[in-house]
Amino acid sequence: MIHIGIDSGTQSTKAVALDLERGQVVASARAPHALIPGLPPGHMEQHPRNWTIALDATLAELAARLGPARRRRVRSIGVSGQQHGFVPLDAEGRVIRPAKLWCDTSTTAECALLTKKLGGEKAVLRKTGVPFLPGYTAPKILWLKRREPANYRRLRHVLLPHDYLNFHLTGRYFMEPGDASGTALMDIRRRAWSREALQAIDKNLENFLPPLSPSDVPAGTLLLAHARRLGFPENVTVSAGGGDNMMGAVGTGNVSPGVVTASLGTSGTIFAHAGRPVVDPRGEIAAFCSSDGGWLPLLCTMNVTTVTEQIRGLFKQDVRALDRAAAGAPAGSAGLLMLPYLAGERTPNLPHATGVFYGLSLATLNPGHLARAAMEGVTLNLNHGLRRLMALGIRPREIRLTGGGAKSGFWRQLMADIFDVPVVAMKEDEGAALGAALQSAWCVSRQQGAKETSLAELTGRCVKLDERTRAEPDRKNTALYQELQARHDALSQTLWPR
Numbered sequence: 001m002i003h004i005g006i007d008s009g010t011q012s013t014k015a016v017a018l019d020l021e022r023g024q025v026v027a028s029a030r031a032p033h034a035l036i037p038g039l040p041p042g043h044m045e046q047h048p049r050n051w052t053i054a055l056d057a058t059l060a061e062l063a064a065r066l067g068p069a070r071r072r073r074v075r076s077i078g079v080s081g082q083q084h085g086f087v088p089l090d091a092e093g094r095v096i097r098p099a100k101l102w103c104d105t106s107t108t109a110e111c112a113l114l115t116k117k118l119g120g121e122k123a124v125l126r127k128t129g130v131p132f133l134p135g136y137t138a139p140k141i142l143w144l145k146r147r148e149p150a151n152y153r154r155l156r157h158v159l160l161p162h163d164y165l166n167f168h169l170t171g172r173y174f175m176e177p178g179d180a181s182g183t184a185l186m187d188i189r190r191r192a193w194s195r196e197a198l199q200a201i202d203k204n205l206e207n208f209l210p211p212l213s214p215s216d217v218p219a220g221t222l223l224l225a226h227a228r229r230l231g232f233p234e235n236v237t238v239s240a241g242g243g244d245n246m247m248g249a250v251g252t253g254n255v256s257p258g259v260v261t262a263s264l265g266t267s268g269t270i271f272a273h274a275g276r277p278v279v280d281p282r283g284e285i286a287a288f289c290s291s292d293g294g295w296l297p298l299l300c301t302m303n304v305t306t307v308t309e310q311i312r313g314l315f316k317q318d319v320r321a322l323d324r325a326a327a328g329a330p331a332g333s334a335g336l337l338m339l340p341y342l343a344g345e346r347t348p349n350l351p352h353a354t355g356v357f358y359g360l361s362l363a364t365l366n367p368g369h370l371a372r373a374a375m376e377g378v379t380l381n382l383n384h385g386l387r388r389l390m391a392l393g394i395r396p397r398e399i400r401l402t403g404g405g406a407k408s409g410f411w412r413q414l415m416a417d418i419f420d421v422p423v424v425a426m427k428e429d430e431g432a433a434l435g436a437a438l439q440s441a442w443c444v445s446r447q448q449g450a451k452e453t454s455l456a457e458l459t460g461r462c463v464k465l466d467e468r469t470r471a472e473p474d475r476k477n478t479a480l481y482q483e484l485q486a487r488h489d490a491l492s493q494t495l496w497p498r
Helices: 048-071 108-117 121-127 138-145 150-154 160-171 178-184 195-201 224-230 243-251 305-314 319-327 367-391 411-419 431-447 455-462 475-495
Strands: 002-006 010-017 024-032 074-081 088-090 157-159 217-223 237-239 259-264 268-272 286-288 295-301 338-339 356-358 400-402 423-426 465-471
Touching: 002 048, 002 160, 002 243, 002 431, 010 048, 010 431, 024 048, 024 431, 048 074, 048 160, 048 224, 074 160, 074 243, 074 431, 088 160, 108 138, 108 195, 138 150, 138 178, 138 195, 150 305, 157 160, 160 217, 160 237, 178 286, 195 268, 243 259, 243 268, 243 431, 243 455, 259 367, 259 431, 268 356, 268 367, 295 367, 305 319, 305 367, 319 367, 319 411, 338 367, 338 475, 356 475, 367 411, 367 475, 400 411, 411 423, 411 465, 411 475, 431 455
Parallel strands: 002 074, 074 237, 259 400, 400 423
Antiparallel strands: 002 010, 010 024, 088 157, 217 237, 259 268, 268 295, 286 295, 338 356, 423 465
16 A cells, blocks of 8 residues: 655655555655745744645655555555644635744744743643643744734634644644644643633634544545545545644654664754653653653754855855865864854744854854854754753663754764764654654554554664664763863853743
8 A cells, every 4th residue: 555645844845655564665756835924023924825735745746656556555645844834724714814934933922921821830831731832832822823813713713733723634724733733722641622722812712623533543534636636546534634743753663762863954853752741850851642542751852954045145156075175174163152143042042142253263164164153053052952861861871863964974863972972863864754644644543443553663664774884982072072062051041041
């Protein structure tokens, strides 16, 4: 059977077709979509219609590449989507306004209001397990109510980006606990909506949310119009799917303790599997649910390839030239340190912070030192969160890399040195899309009564490490980066106290 995985991200939509019997991706496709330009600082939005156009385009391309015989073997579709986005729909299921995204930081006032209503930061963590942060969905809903009351009066359905794509495919409103745990509207310990969080926004808000369904049940069946257009069978299952981090965990085999995944794209995330809720009393680690019935403690930073792409563009270099320039500078960049907060930051929670180069001199004001300091800066920032994960009991044996940053051999070694843990990239780089395909295969097997089939079994058959990319920590550099980490953390706190 063929199982299709879709990953709708910030910049593009990717699709893969997985032949489960062979354990291989047999076709793939991609289509771009863009942010809405010209918005005020802190506002990051997209038109959901662009997601559905890209979704339809990638499915059509995938169907063409599969050919008639394999198209008839398509059994399921799973959707992965960028977390936290707010898709507001009216009573007829029409989009009311563009979606505010995970990287939108315009809701700091709403976060403060919600935190106060629930009794302060510690009370919020007791009641929900996660703090109210600008990237999450809950403050976006309150933002709409306070800033665009006419639009809010039309609101009848609240969906997340991947849920909206499931709605496009099936015509059904559906949510599962993994992606929903990133709304800050759930009690993640109970895997249920938090009545207090909901009522802090609107006493009727629960009526606008789908009931939470288990992650191993289907969102619905592919609409007949889609199936006929694509040449697929008429009974294709659309699984629950999940957020991109939840699906990235599945796609990297991160479904049991000891495996840790780092996803390096526009933002950076590091996450691990847990069999119990991992609630951080400091609120730095997100205590999310996974989309396999467990939990997914996760840290997220907002500045990864965004930063390196800006540096690359500044010096008009391609990716390989940037790597060569950075490799030509010494470890630690001769004292040059970058705080990479070009878009504010989420971990640590500094939504209004800006970027800083600290330690510029005649010796370091050159492309190589600036490039290396940028790559070191975003990795040190990720390591700040990784160390917090470890303090909460996560013990990584290795870190599996996915996303654009994983393709750089220089950066992989840098990460091993800073994290002080072996790192390795995946053979199939589209981890979230592969994870969505595997999760949909799991959903189908459960539908068919194979309750004993586990995600670990499926990932063991289909998820492969690229051992040629493995990097082990260099102890000399690790010691240097431990000193640099202390300076990085202290400087962040000094310039942008929380």
